[in-house]
Amino acid sequence: MGRILKKLNILLDKTQKRAMGGLVVLMVISAGLQTLGVGMILSVVQTVMDREAFHKPGLLHQAYLLLGGGSELRFSVLVMLGLVLVYVVKNLFLFFEQRATLAFVYSNQFRTSERMMRNYLRRSYEFYLNADTAVIQRNITANVNNMYALILALLQLVSDCIVFAFLVAFLLVQDAGMTILLATVMILLLALIKCVLKPVLQKVAGQHQDCYSGLLKWISQTVQGVKEIKIACKEQYFVDEYLKYGNGYVGAARKNDLYSQTPKLLIETVCVACMIGYVIYMMTNGVSSAAMVTTLTAFAAAAIALLPCVNRINNQMNKIAFCEPFLMAVSDDLQQEISGENVDMSYATDTDEKLPVRERIDLRGIVYAYPGTEKKIFDHADLTIPVGRSVGIVGTSGAGKSTVVDILLGLLRAQQGRITADGVDVMEHYRAWLKNVGYIPQMIFMLDDTIRRNVCFGVPRERIDEDRLWEALREAQLDEFIKSLPEGLETSIGERGIRLSGGQRQRIGIARALYHDPEVLILDEATSALDNDTEAAIMDSINRLQGKKTLIIIAHRLQTIEKCDLVYRVQDGRALVERGGELL
Known part of the structure; x- marks a missing residue:
């Protein structure tokens, strides 16, 4: 991850970095709203199951007197409507946060693609004497697209990690023991998955790059040589060559999706097993049913957000591992620009001035x-x-x-x-x-x-x-x-x-x-x-x-x-x- 952040720090300009910082602020607010939503669910459950709490000294009693006016039904309805309002505000905010994130990613994706185009046009004619057109096409399009898929995954990873931290903090208040158990298991599980899958996914990414270049090459050669191909009756040969790279490309895409989705099943299984194990522990230690219901309600509400959050963290980590080679390729292509060499495009400005030639x-x-x-x-x-x-x-x-x-x-x-x-x-x-x-x-x-x-x-x-x-x-x-x-x-x-x-x-x-x-x-x-x-x-x-x-x-x-x-x-x-x- 350190290498990725170092490359992004070099590749992105100050404006882009400030924009990413602004997105992180939005993500913190979003995480707070999502945690508030989970807390409100717990409040609604308590309102329905334990109305006697309205009359006990504390914040809930004061809210009951202020809003309920002595009516338990009225206060319960207001709490439920408050939950709906929190979710409306939360989801509207999430919509605008997602829109801002996608706007940042896709607008800058094209800017980087343009930088790549300029980078290749600045290169000397000698470079093109041995250049592979398909590789250049891939570098300007697919590599840049995957680089920004990595940036999007990184932003979403930050967002999900913040949400995870907020939810864990909320659950610590409810039941520290179960929270520490679940959080530890999830973190260790994610670390294990990353260690196992990262080298595999990077290898798959290399296969994806090579096969995609091959597909572009054979499409280009087929279209350019269609007359000779038809005259020589070699249509099947060109289809077969295309298929060789196509099969490799499909295989790489299949492996990427499979390796990215499979850990989700493992995470859900382990987390449910841990929660059931903890419930059995509470039952055998004589914890009251009322206390268990309150605790389990809090965890069930949190699990609605927490498990998908953990799965998304896993998916983003896998996506980052897969897309890392594409980021490194873009960085290598822009190395001259990064180091300040060969970056002047002023020479390419069209001019009507002609160098006089008279003798x-x-x-x-x-x-x-x-x-x-x-x-x-x-x-x-x-x-x-x-x-x-x-x-x-x-x-x-x-x-x-x-x-x-x-x-x-x-x-x-x-x-x-x-x-x-x-x-x-x-x-x-x-x-x-x-x-x-x-x-x-x-x-x-x-x-x-x-x-x-x-x-x-x-x-x-x-x-x-x-x-x-x-x-x-x-x-x-x-x-x-x-x-x-x-x-x-x-x-x-x-x-x-x-x-x-x-x-x-x-x-x-x-x-x-x-x-x-x-x-x-x-x-x-x-x-x-x-x-x-x-x-x-x-x-x-x-x-x-x-x-x-x-x-x-x-x-x-x-x-x-x-x-x-x-x-x-x-x-x-x-x-x-x-x-x-x-x-x-």
């Missing part, structure tokens, strides 16, 4: 090796790109053509070397540099949205420049196609652009890259997946931009770069001029 872009002394490898993709490589020219970059697979682009875009940080635009270090003006670069990859990422939203990628609808949008579509030679569609720019393209042809997807990618009117346009093997005719049509659109834009074209096919002014060949960690050296 040349230089890569000087670039050294780069992928994480976990010793082989240098580039070893003090130099490359110059004249502004307003088209530059082709060729080379064998794995030579580093796309790596050049990723370094130029700042996605991969070179271990040594600089990238400058007219002598200005682009990394010192990174967002302004990216604002002046348009990027067209081989596989265009498509939103499951309209053509308008895909071209104006990430631009809020109210900020879309319609004139600039249509200009980009004309430059991509896509405007006539859009006009021929019944819904025009509002046409939905489907998930991954499935309703469009390959050429149309590429043209949308070109229009997207041109929407912000960048000086530099990068094509990273943008036509390599297209047929020859479509590639020729796409390259015709690109070649129309020569002289207007600085074009950097990565290609396998030589015909793709045949009209380039300058061509580099990437090999052996260097970028060698193959054609057009006179421009440098």
Whole structure:
């Protein structure tokens, strides 16, 4: 428990901690009201069974004179109505306390999920080269949900422990012996259950995490590869793989519920046995029936609240044990944020400022090796790109053509070397540099949205420049196609652009890259997946931009770069001029 509280102290901010403190105050008041309700039940029983007590000196006699006015019936009715009123007030208060607790948990649950989303977006591109998408999805959703299930269980545990303490204090006044016996047995029983079940539930939680990630992975792979799956007649294989993780997930969920619910049966059995044993003890020691009835009534009234309370304490302890690994996973994911590293998101603010590029872009002394490898993709490589020219970059697979682009875009940080635009270090003006670069990859990422939203990628609808949008579509030679569609720019393209042809997807990618009117346009093997005719049509659109834009074209096919002014060949960690050296 200490480790959990330490993690929560780090993860939660001051406002959240104050809110939790306020909830604890509400829980103390709630516990007092619940204890008062139990005490009122005892008062009602005494009123019905021993009306002679009304006339004996004491608080009850004074209340009888004040409220009853000498009428036993009137006073008895008022006491019973008082019991109803106490329960109405108590349950209304419990409702508002529960509402406040759930509001705290679920509003902050989404805030933490957003923190996780930001945390992953702050990570370097290199992290995603080996990342498991299903694990990331699980971490942002299921792990955070279970972390707040733990917080909710912790709050409810505190509430139930306070209620337990108040009820035990009340019962001590009625019969100290039985109370001490029951309280000791319950506490020892809860401690034993925790020691036995905590490691089991944490193991089950690990299985739950792994299997849930597997389910997400196979759902994603099945949806993305449905065409190939159907052609290869492998539907059953993918169902079987999904079932493997599904069976593990169901098994973990079943064990969690079983291990959480079973102790309730043990607790009830032991408590009833203790109470019966104590009654037998009183009978054998000659305790009067009247005294036994009063004592048992008090304990019966308390048991109505106490036994469910103990069962809830057990359930919350089991829930905390099950959810602890999820809390630790969230803490690990947010470790950089907690330690104050890599927390600045100001760089991600959109800007209209562009880094001017008028003469040349230089890569000087670039050294780069992928994480976990010793082989240098580039070893003090130099490359110059004249502004307003088209530059082709060729080379064998794995030579580093796309790596050049990723370094130029700042996605991969070179271990040594600089990238400058007219002598200005682009990394010192990174967002302004990216604002002046348009990027067209081989596989265009498509939103499951309209053509308008895909071209104006990430631009809020109210900020879309319609004139600039249509200009980009004309430059991509896509405007006539859009006009021929019944819904025009509002046409939905489907998930991954499935309703469009390959050429149309590429043209949308070109229009997207041109929407912000960048000086530099990068094509990273943008036509390599297209047929020859479509590639020729796409390259015709690109070649129309020569002289207007600085074009950097990565290609396998030589015909793709045949009209380039300058061509580099990437090999052996260097970028060698193959054609057009006179421009440098």
